[in-house]
Amino acid sequence: MNWIGQQMAWIMVSLAISLALTLWLGLWGLIPAIGIFLLISYYMRRRAMARMGMSGGGFGGMLGGGGGVNYICISCGQRFKGGACPRCGSKMKKADF
Ligand SMILES: [Zn+2]
Known part of the structure; x- marks a missing residue:
């Protein structure tokens, strides 16, 4: 079973x-x-x-996590979820809990 x-x-x-x-x-x-x-x-x-x-x-x-991990873009400071920053397209990011 x-x-x-x-x-x-x-x-x-x-x-x-x-x-x-x-x-x-x-x-x-x-x-x-x-x-x-x-x-x-x-x-x-x-x-x-x-x-x-x-x-x-x-x-x-x-x-x-209640919907996943948020990231903060290192280049511009935008908060986002997923692979790349939606504002500047940078993949440089850090996790924000
Ligand atoms: Zn950015």
Whole structure:
């Protein structure tokens, strides 16, 4: 089973538990059901983080940076994303976090 399949299976399991609790306890079952759902999603996120840490910094950094690294052009000081400065076309840049 691949990772996305595994994640789907976990979501199904947590949904099934939530549904069972809701049917069993009525509306009050929603409170522990939401708790279990949050716990499982928290656990899955931690597992995903560990997985990305193992698979190398590139992918994890891409997700963790909130949209990628900004660069500052050394020649003209323009902030930009990607390969070359849009203002002067220089590829001389430094990373700005
Ligand atoms: Zn520039």
